[in-house]
Structures are given as C-alpha cells and as structure tokens.
Amino acid sequence: MIIRTLYDIAEMCGGELSSAEDKDIEIKGVVTDSRKISPACLFVPLVGDHFDGHHYAAASLAAGAAAALWQRDKGPAPAGGGVILVEDTLAALQKLSSAYLGDIAPRVVAVTGSNGKTTTKDMITALLEVQYKVHKTQGNFNNHIGLPLTILSMDSDVEIAVLEMGMSSRGEISLLSRIAPPDVAVITNVGESHLLQLGSRKEIARAKLEIVDGLKPGGLLIYNGDEPLLAEVLAEPDFRTPEGLLTFRFGQAADNDDYPTGLMTHSAGMIFTSQLHGQRAFTLPLPGQHNVINALAALAVARHYDVTEENIAAGLSGLKLTGMRIEVIETESGLVLLNDAYNASPTSMRAAIDVLQSMKCSGSRIAVLGDMLELGPEEIMFHRQIGSYLDPKLTDDVFTFGPLAAHIAAAASERFEAGHLFAFTDKEALITALNAKCSEKDVVLFKASRGMRLEEVLHRLKDHSEANFN
C-alpha cells in the first residue's frame, strides 16, 4: 500500500495542505469508508448516491485516520488530523493513484471485455506470479473508484500490475486507461453487457477499444480475433492508433495468432493444446470452452513477459478463480452446484448452459436462470433466445427467476414438455420449489445478473441438501 508523507500526498493529488505543520505526518494506505479505517490511513470522503463521505471525516480521524482530503466547497474542514484541501475528492483520488503508479512504475496489464475480465485477470496473475511480484484487482474493483483503490493498495516492490477495467458507458475505459497507462491491453470479448447504455454492439466494441487511449508507445493489444467488430473499429479511418501499436489475436478460429488445436473436458476442468504451443497440453482447473479462450489471452501475456513453460504449467495448476464465476461446488450429499451467479448477459448465459449440458450426471441437469439486466429495448428477445438455446435432451428442468427470465421459460416451452419449466418472481417460492425438486444426484446451474442476487437461492439449496439429502 501507499506509504508517503502528507506533504508528498498533497503534491501527488494536486491538493493544498491545510496546515504546513502537518507536512511530515506519515500516511499508510487510503480508505474511502469510515467503517473500515486502518491506523494512519488517509480518509478520502466521496460523494455517493446515498451518502456524502465528508459527513464521516471527523469520525474517521477520531477512529485513527491520520489525515483526510477535504473538498473546498464542503465548509470548514474537521479538526483532529491532517487535512488536504482539494476541488474534487474523486478526481484527487484518481490523480493520487496515477502518480503513485508512476512512482512504482510496474508493468501494467489492463484487462477489459464484456465477459471474462475477472476470470482472465485471475488467469494472467496465476501465470505471472510464479515468476514476478504481481498485484491484481481484488474482486471486481474495476471502475473509476475501484481502479484507483486497487493501485493505492499496491506495495512498492510490485513488478507487474494486472488491472481490470470495467465500464457501462462510453468514456469510462478511456479514463481508466489514462489513470493507469497499460503496457499490455487485453480485450476478452464483445458481448451484450450494458447494451442499454451503449445502444449497439459496435458501440460496445468502441468502448472496449478505449483501453488503448492510454497505451504506452510500443504497447501490445491482445484481443479476441473471433469478434469482427473489434477489427472493424481498429480499421476505421478516425481510429486513433497508438504509436508503435503491436497486436495479437486469440480465439477459436484458425486465422487467429493463437487458437485451440485440441480440447477435452475432464472431471476437474479442461485439457487443451494451442497452435503456438504445439503438442504441449495445458490442464485448466475450470470448466467451459470459453475459459480455454480466456486462457489463450493469458498465455499471450505470459509469453510476452517470458514466463517459462514450467512456470506456465505451475501457474495454471495453482489457478484460483474469484468466486461465482462458473464455480463448481460439490456438496456432501453429491449434489453439484454450478455457481455462475456473479453476473449474466446472453453470451455468458449460453456459455454457462454449455457447461451444464456437458456435465456428466446420474440425476437431473437443472438450470436456474434469472433476469439479464441492462440489455436495452431488445431485452425480451435476448431472453427468448436463451429459452430456445436450452436443449431438452440435455437440460431436464428449467427454473426462472424474474419478469424477464419468464420469457426464457416461455420460449423453452416450444421444445420442453410440460412439467419441466417453472417461472417465479418470488424468491422464497422459487427456493421452496427448487428444494422440493432437487436430489443428491442432480447438477444445478445458477446464473443471473448481479442485480438478482441469485446466489441467495443457491445457498438455501445447499443448506437444504446438507440437512435433508443422505
């Protein structure tokens, strides 16, 4: 984490010390939540949708914060610690993080895309950290607040920072790319996430390509070559191509720079070979063909940083994914739960259904699917497409949750026999029905947008299975 004097912090964030006497106060770390104060930290009050952090500055100083930023338009600053006056605390937080990153000067690998940012970030980190001191985005801290906090939590000896950059509107990734100029930028894919705000998939592709706005001269762009929209935007006359841009395309198709040449599902994940690695087989402790494609992007980063073959193998075998991304949970009774409940869009929903429908199962394959949010005016069509994608020969029962997901069930009814589709808008009723339906021989997939909190249903089924299944 950042450790600096208050004088240095003021210089780095463009602020002004309220009192010169405070210049030698030592700051250890940055906190934006008064409920999570750490000794000697800098408290940064942010103005949010529900609270104004400035109301908690005095309490933060009393709780052990050494100093606080204070927005000039918020009246008199609190007593009880050092104060740096700024015009805008969020802008100051971002500027401080950018200055700190410049001081430590690690290599920066930035990861964006509609689906797979967190997964691919975890994979890249797993491959690099065998050979380098790596710092990565924790959880999903990937926006205009999360990225600065990620950078400021980095230690001074980090060699490579793997930073997730998320968005839901144009301009957001450009800002993040300029806060943390990448040496390598990765675009996992272009799906349908946040179509509501972007309006078209081409606009989503343009938003993802904002990641090169901060790319350092001679930087490398690693992108999904199966997505024609990315190549189209890159070729547009008014696309601002960074100086000395290097590119690398990965994907399923054989015209990519790297692609799978062999792929097999096994009990604990996937085994694959790729064009660039000849006969060498990689074991991925994750299910899903989409994760093999993510792994190709991670391998491209590892090769760029000269990670040895043995360290790549060690990294893959030690891979630990952030939770709720097609997480396989084997309960004591034998019931298998696929926790893919962190988020959902049509592309990731199809990928998850592919995993469910490929799983060996002595009982029923059950899909519990919730609303996919922020898809814009064609949201019903997208949900109906998922219903049509489900194969009644490979998925035995479908439970839907939410008003949009009801359209999944409606479309599936054209192929599924009666008695296998169950639509709910009440979470407790869904839980009761699902607990009654499932047995220890089943495999159950859970997938919905973050806003549905579908993991709550998974946890209730898990508890029920532990109490009632033999």
Ligand SMILES: CC(=O)N[C@H]1[C@@H](OP(=O)(O)OP(=O)(O)OC[C@H]2O[C@@H](n3ccc(=O)[nH]c3=O)[C@H](O)[C@@H]2O)O[C@H](CO)[C@@H](O)[C@@H]1O[C@H](C)C(=O)N[C@@H](C)C(=O)N[C@H](CCC(=O)N[C@@H](CCC[C@@H](N)C(=O)O)C(=O)O)C(=O)O
């Ligand atoms: C600002 C903040 O951190 N808010 C968090 C807070 O929200 P809440 O509504 O409760 O409070 P306010 O925001 O109004 O509070 C303002 C500040 O006051 C502080 N405070 C409050 C009360 C108190 O007693 N003391 C205080 O000091 C407070 O801490 C604030 O600083 O709590 C919520 C629940 O924990 C948090 O969810 C909320 O965090 C917001 C959403 C946030 O942006 N956090 C980032 C650190 C972050 O990166 N969060 C990620 C999710 C990022 C994300 O959604 N990414 C998108 C892509 C980007 C979309 C972009 N357009 C966007 O806006 O995000 C994706 O698809 O991945 C995470 O939490 O995982």
Ligand SMILES: Nc1ncnc2c1ncn2[C@@H]1O[C@H](COP(=O)(O)OP(=O)(O)OP(=O)(O)O)[C@@H](O)[C@H]1O
């Ligand atoms: N390449 C991919 N194609 C389709 N789906 C994917 C891909 N990679 C991951 N997924 C799925 O997308 C969902 C989100 O994965 P992950 O959290 O890694 O992506 P993300 O881009 O960080 O998502 P978010 O933007 O919601 O934070 C999970 O269900 C995961 O299984």
Ligand SMILES: C[C@@H](N)C(=O)N[C@H](C)C(=O)O
């Ligand atoms: C928080 C926002 N970036 C997001 O992921 N929205 C999804 C669609 C959701 O809320 O579920």
